[in-house]
Amino acid sequence: MDQTGLPARRAAHHLLQQITTQGRLLSELLGAGALDHLPTEDRARAQRLATDGLRSLDRADRMVKPFVKKNPHIFVRNALRLATLELCTGGAAHGIVNAYVEIVGRNKRTQTFKGMTNAVLRKVAEAGPEAWEKLPVPVTPSWLRQPLVAAWGRKPMDGIERAHFAGAPIDLTAKGDAAAVAKATGGVLLPTGSVRLADAGQVSALAGYDAGDWWVQDAAAALPVKLLGDVNGLKCLDLCAAPGGKTMQLAALGADVTSVDVSAARMGRVSENLRRTGLRGTVVVSDAFDYTQDGFDVVLLDAPCSATGTIRRHPDLPHAKDGTEFGALIAQQEALLDHALTLLKPGGALVFCTCSLLPDEGEVQVEDALARHDGLTVDSTALNRDGIDPAWVTEEGGLRLRPDYWRELGGMDGFYMAVLRKPA
Numbered sequence: 001m002d003q004t005g006l007p008a009r010r011a012a013h014h015l016l017q018q019i020t021t022q023g024r025l026l027s028e029l030l031g032a033g034a035l036d037h038l039p040t041e042d043r044a045r046a047q048r049l050a051t052d053g054l055r056s057l058d059r060a061d062r063m064v065k066p067f068v069k070k071n072p073h074i075f076v077r078n079a080l081r082l083a084t085l086e087l088c089t090g091g092a093a094h095g096i097v098n099a100y101v102e103i104v105g106r107n108k109r110t111q112t113f114k115g116m117t118n119a120v121l122r123k124v125a126e127a128g129p130e131a132w133e134k135l136p137v138p139v140t141p142s143w144l145r146q147p148l149v150a151a152w153g154r155k156p157m158d159g160i161e162r163a164h165f166a167g168a169p170i171d172l173t174a175k176g177d178a179a180a181v182a183k184a185t186g187g188v189l190l191p192t193g194s195v196r197l198a199d200a201g202q203v204s205a206l207a208g209y210d211a212g213d214w215w216v217q218d219a220a221a222a223l224p225v226k227l228l229g230d231v232n233g234l235k236c237l238d239l240c241a242a243p244g245g246k247t248m249q250l251a252a253l254g255a256d257v258t259s260v261d262v263s264a265a266r267m268g269r270v271s272e273n274l275r276r277t278g279l280r281g282t283v284v285v286s287d288a289f290d291y292t293q294d295g296f297d298v299v300l301l302d303a304p305c306s307a308t309g310t311i312r313r314h315p316d317l318p319h320a321k322d323g324t325e326f327g328a329l330i331a332q333q334e335a336l337l338d339h340a341l342t343l344l345k346p347g348g349a350l351v352f353c354t355c356s357l358l359p360d361e362g363e364v365q366v367e368d369a370l371a372r373h374d375g376l377t378v379d380s381t382a383l384n385r386d387g388i389d390p391a392w393v394t395e396e397g398g399l400r401l402r403p404d405y406w407r408e409l410g411g412m413d414g415f416y417m418a419v420l421r422k423p424a
């Protein structure tokens, strides 16, 4: 048996089963201890295998297709997918084939597919990495591909899929001097001031972690706060704040920040992050709708959304979800935006943002808010910041970020943001 071993492969296969047949998210499964029974190294292997398997699912299906007569049971299909990925990315064929044949054989319902699995995988091994490399970049499941093609066009969607397949580097936001953090961690300073690490390894082992000199935050996710400019001394509310990336940015800039989030567990991480970085903020566990303290100079609303902008890091999402929950999220975003405006003092700024690629959760939300609220305006001058490409600015004055942007630098998460100004 080669390095990955049977326990890690079985665990990865089990994760894939739960994601593709029960709509569970990888983060949810890992949080519930799905890999806790494994030794540390196997845990990392299983997670890596499942993540890479999800990213290349469509490619593995194409690779296997010529060798199967009809689509086998999903349990078998997931075994073929993981085995194909391993066989086509340099794994030792004998060990891989044996392991997945055993996985298929251990399940009563799929025992009879052992011979078929063996035969198909031997053919895949023969075709090997050469055929794999020639296959197209994996295509997004159609429930999500269709609205994204409609929004951004076919060619940009190819770029988005290429970015999803490539995965994401680790970005850091510096508490103070970003150039010094780049130097200390061996990272690159990005045009918008984040630090990018091509190969971070274990994050907590990086220079400056214990001292709290930085925190992990995608360069796109760091921009909503950057649009606010100087917030020193301003009363800022971070609504929907956990795990606290934006709260820490506001605190580091000298704002008097209050963070609100409905999840006590996730808020624990905000407190932990503030402690590590030595920053100060008021942490409140509450449903945003129950929080009624008003008079804030700034409200930042990073609303719960489809998270379709984060697929580079969360390749499980298109395979676990089918879009049916998004209507409720869009309605909630609208209600949260209206509530956030009531907490803002006249003339104050509301940053509305979502890590979504769907215009319904970004551009359309802002257009609708402008129609609902007399005197509400978009402050597009806020977008004149270092590193912001004017091509990213949208018709209504917001900022649209996509994973296919900054291709030569390693991409960015998909995000939408706009600075709204309440009438004075």
Ligand SMILES: C[S@@+](CC[C@H](N)C(=O)[O-])C[C@H]1O[C@@H](n2cnc3c(N)ncnc32)[C@H](O)[C@@H]1O
Pocket (backbone or CB within 6 Å): 221, 239, 240, 241, 242, 243, 244, 245, 246, 247, 260, 261, 262, 263, 266, 286, 287, 288, 289, 302, 303, 304, 305, 355
């Ligand atoms: C996109 S995440 C926020 C990320 C965070 N702003 C950051 O930069 O680290 C959305 C958050 O909204 C929270 N949330 C969802 N519904 C909420 C509600 N009704 N009231 C308050 N928080 C809510 C979730 O618990 C989640 O932490």
